[in-house]
Amino acid sequence: MIEIRNLTKRFASYTAVFDLSLTIAQGETLVLLGTSGCGKTTTLKMVNRLIEPTSGSIRVDGVDVMKQAAFELRRRIGYVIQDGGLFPHYTVAEAIATVPKLLDWGPEMIRERTNELINKLRLPQTLLARYPAELSGGQRQRVGLARALAVRPSIVLMDEPFGALDPFTRRQVRRELFGLNELRETTVVLVTHDVSEALELADRIALMDAGRIVQVATPDALLTSPASDFVRDFLDDKPHRLHD
Amino acid sequence: MTDFLTFVREHADKLLEQTLTHIGLTAVSLLLALLLGVPLGILISRRSRLAGSVLGIAGVLQTVPSVALLGFLIPVLGIGVGPALMALFLYALLPIIRNTYVGITEVDASVKEAARGIGMTNRQVLTKVELPLALPVIFAGVRTATVINVGVATLAAYVAAGGLGEFIFSGIALSNVNMMMAGAIPAALLAIGFDVALASLQRLSVRKLRIGAVAFIALMPFLSAFYWLPIQQDKLIAGFAHEFYGRADGYPGLQKTYGLNLHPRLIDQNLMYEAIRSGQVDIISGYSTDGRIQAFDLLVLADNRHAFPPYDAAPMVRQVTLNRFPELGQTLNLLAGKLTDSVMTALNYQVDYEKQSPESVARTFLTRVGLYKRPEPRQRSETVVMGSKVFTEQYILAEIYRQLIEGQTSLRVVTKTGLGGTQICFDALRTGAIDFYPEYTGTGLLVILQPSAHTLANLSMQSDSIYDYVQHQFHQQYQLNWLKPLGFNNSYCLMMRRDQAKQLGIKTIEDLVNYMER
Numbered sequence: 001m002i003e004i005r006n007l008t009k010r011f012a013s014y015t016a017v018f019d020l021s022l023t024i025a026q027g028e029t030l031v032l033l034g035t036s037g038c039g040k041t042t043t044l045k046m047v048n049r050l051i052e053p054t055s056g057s058i059r060v061d062g063v064d065v066m067k068q069a070a071f072e073l074r075r076r077i078g079y080v081i082q083d084g085g086l087f088p089h090y091t092v093a094e095a096i097a098t099v100p101k102l103l104d105w106g107p108e109m110i111r112e113r114t115n116e117l118i119n120k121l122r123l124p125q126t127l128l129a130r131y132p133a134e135l136s137g138g139q140r141q142r143v144g145l146a147r148a149l150a151v152r153p154s155i156v157l158m159d160e161p162f163g164a165l166d167p168f169t170r171r172q173v174r175r176e177l178f179g180l181n182e183l184r185e186t187t188v189v190l191v192t193h194d195v196s197e198a199l200e201l202a203d204r205i206a207l208m209d210a211g212r213i214v215q216v217a218t219p220d221a222l223l224t225s226p227a228s229d230f231v232r233d234f235l236d237d238k239p240h241r242l243h244d
Numbered sequence: 245m246t247d248f249l250t251f252v253r254e255h256a257d258k259l260l261e262q263t264l265t266h267i268g269l270t271a272v273s274l275l276l277a278l279l280l281g282v283p284l285g286i287l288i289s290r291r292s293r294l295a296g297s298v299l300g301i302a303g304v305l306q307t308v309p310s311v312a313l314l315g316f317l318i319p320v321l322g323i324g325v326g327p328a329l330m331a332l333f334l335y336a337l338l339p340i341i342r343n344t345y346v347g348i349t350e351v352d353a354s355v356k357e358a359a360r361g362i363g364m365t366n367r368q369v370l371t372k373v374e375l376p377l378a379l380p381v382i383f384a385g386v387r388t389a390t391v392i393n394v395g396v397a398t399l400a401a402y403v404a405a406g407g408l409g410e411f412i413f414s415g416i417a418l419s420n421v422n423m424m425m426a427g428a429i430p431a432a433l434l435a436i437g438f439d440v441a442l443a444s445l446q447r448l449s450v451r452k453l454r455i456g457a458v459a460f461i462a463l464m465p466f467l468s469a470f471y472w473l474p475i476q477q478d479k480l481i482a483g484f485a486h487e488f489y490g491r492a493d494g495y496p497g498l499q500k501t502y503g504l505n506l507h508p509r510l511i512d513q514n515l516m517y518e519a520i521r522s523g524q525v526d527i528i529s530g531y532s533t534d535g536r537i538q539a540f541d542l543l544v545l546a547d548n549r550h551a552f553p554p555y556d557a558a559p560m561v562r563q564v565t566l567n568r569f570p571e572l573g574q575t576l577n578l579l580a581g582k583l584t585d586s587v588m589t590a591l592n593y594q595v596d597y598e599k600q601s602p603e604s605v606a607r608t609f610l611t612r613v614g615l616y617k618r619p620e621p622r623q624r625s626e627t628v629v630m631g632s633k634v635f636t637e638q639y640i641l642a643e644i645y646r647q648l649i650e651g652q653t654s655l656r657v658v659t660k661t662g663l664g665g666t667q668i669c670f671d672a673l674r675t676g677a678i679d680f681y682p683e684y685t686g687t688g689l690l691v692i693l694q695p696s697a698h699t700l701a702n703l704s705m706q707s708d709s710i711y712d713y714v715q716h717q718f719h720q721q722y723q724l725n726w727l728k729p730l731g732f733n734n735s736y737c738l739m740m741r742r743d744q745a746k747q748l749g750i751k752t753i754e755d756l757v758n759y760m761e762r
């Protein structure tokens with residue numbers, strides 16, 4: 001569970017996030033949706049302290065994030081970014097083993113977990129010895145996900161994880177991924193500006209504009225009763241919604 | 245070519261020692277530069293405000309010419325390994341700091357953020373992500389530093405730190421191409437070898453590069469150890485100028501005549517005196533009337549067996565001039581025997597160290613020997629032109645001659661000082677551009693007459709016989725006259741600190757040989 005209270009972030013004089021409050025329940029998938037530059041990434045990174053808030057508080061599973069060591073907090077929170085954020089000098093196997101090793105897992109345990117993950121994510125065994133430069137974009141993305149899920153974190157943060165993929169692959173990867181049991185019990189905060197993605201994956205959508213939340217609701221509620229013209233326009237304006 | 249190979253074969257031992265020393269110097273300085281440069285590079289990649297000044301300082305150090313850098317370091321670190329290592333270390337620093345810094349800052353920001361985002365500590369981000377990814381760039385810096393250092397390490401030979409520069413600089417001093425090449429070719433091969441080896445390491449994948457880097461760093465202390473291989477150490481340590489070490493009438497002559505066998509360190513002429521003063525060496529080569537003998541309280545060892553050819557000074561005058569002004573010859577001969585070694589050394593000392601003018605030193609001297617006369621104010625219509633080479637002793641002699649001639653005769657003296665070396669003076673004299681200049685018998689013999697090895701071998705190296713030979717030959721070949729010798733002999737010599745020589749009871753080169761063999 002993540003509880004965000006009156007969160008504000010200023011960069012010099014520019015306010016990227018203003019007085020934002022939001023509670024995300026255990027096991028829920030919450031999508032942060034909004035136009036470019038509205039503060040989605042900033043909000044997300046404050047949860048794992050890659051950005052420190054100017055004011056307000058964030059509690060993860062009841063504990064204030066500022067009251068714990070950043071690296072310990074981050075090891076308990078999966079983090080996925082666009083194109084995977086893989087290290088060029090780590091093989092797929094090493095990438096998946098990164099966080100388990102940080103947490104001192106034994107080699108046997110790591111091997112079991114790696115096999116489990118690549119099976120679930122449909123990554124062929126032969127990929128394990130390859131470097132990121134030798135993978136396709138979709139494969140890199142899946143490896144990035146596998147790395148984030150390796151230690152079964154209760155929370156996963158994803159920042160446009162499918163952003164670099166073509167629309168077809170994007171749909172395919174995200175269906176596979178969100179079809180996993182693994183993610184069912186996991187709290188997921190996903191940032192996107194792709195409306196169809198948000199509608200498909202979200203339990204609830206938080207629609208943002210200029211650093212504030214405009215409306216938080218389930219996809220259905222958002223479509224049927226938009227809180228403002230902005231919300232309606234934002235959801236309407238996307239032609240590919242018709243294909244879903 | 246065969247000469248070259250013969251030289252290399254004959255000096256194989258020395259060459260091997262120099263090469264190992266060279267590698268050792270390069271490796272030690274590189275290791276030190278890595279130990280400081282990599283952490284500094286990391287530091288400034290963390291605190292970008294420091295980056296400008298640190299890179300700036302390292303950059304300025306890099307632009308100081310190597311000889312000047314050694315010059316700055318010698319007063320602080322003395323001579324020997326200290327200044328050589330320090331200079332090499334300073335040169336290697338910039339490429340290593342800069343490439344560490346650039347390598348780290350150029351790691352993709354999203355990769356660094358992902359590393360922090362999945363829970364790596366700052367140290368883990370550095371050691372597991374940034375450094376491995378920066379390694380190829382750091383390696384490129386090490387490669388640059390290595391090649392620079394192999395080159396600069398030749399200068400170690402200036403400060404008695406050994407290395408391949410010994411042959412290079414001796415070869416240059418002696419115009420001995422084979423000797424120069426025997427140093428230059430291995431130095432070039434070393435540079436190319438290191439470059440190729442490091443280049444191939446650099447091309448390895450990041451993973452293998454890590455292994456390569458570990459191997460390289462492990463190899464460094466091993467290579468460094470070459471420097472400390474037991475070098476032969478004598479009871480007394482000799483420091484010789486490169487030229488003296490190589491010239492047939494220098495150290496080789498000494499070996500032949502006295503059977504003296506030393507393991508001399510080679511060092512720049514002008515640094516030798518500082519080296520013996522500070523006790524870093526005990527015996528140096530030099531010239532017997534150098535003012536520094538007095539300044540540094542040195543003792544010239546007597547050369548009773550005449551290993552060093554005599555360099556007796558005497559005025560050399562055109563026969564034509566002597567015929568025209570017979571009084572000139574008589575006047576110049578007034579000085580015969582008046583300027584002994586110790587007198588000349590003292591005069592040199594007064595000018596070089598007490599900063600007196602050659603003019604006043606000359607007048608005091610002439611007054612003391614009773615030859616000074618105030619020039620009578622009279623019409624001087626006849627002129628003689630006097631030349632001199634460009635060093636203190638010759639300036640003083642020129643001044644003595646001028647005052648002597650103007651005091652004793654009605655001739656007017658025009659002085660052309662600063663005629664450079666022997667060849668220029670000699671040519672000026674032969675063509676009549678000057679009428680006379682002071683020359684040394686040994687120089688006349690070995691530089692101008694250049695008799696065959698056979699003739700030389702049959703010549704007795706006593707002052708008198710050389711003087712007679714030179715006088716006769718010059719008169720016959722060039723119509724030039726050597727007047728009577730001034731009395732001092734500015735030849736090669738060996739010297740020691742006076743107190744040490746006294747304590748060990750060494751007065752002559754024979755004493756030295758006996759002491760060393762005891």
Ligand SMILES: Nc1ncnc2c1ncn2[C@@H]1O[C@H](COP(=O)(O)OP(=O)(O)OP(=O)(O)O)[C@@H](O)[C@H]1O
Binds near residue numbers: 011
């Ligand atoms: N380090 C920073 N310094 C100054 N301004 C920043 C910084 N990071 C972000 N911003 C500004 O804050 C605002 C919000 O940025 P943020 O990255 O959260 O946007 P976003 O909603 O994720 O946009 P996108 O969909 O394009 O990724 C932007 O206007 C951005 O320019």
Ligand SMILES: [Mg+2]
Binds near residue numbers: 041042
């Ligand atoms: Mg963003």
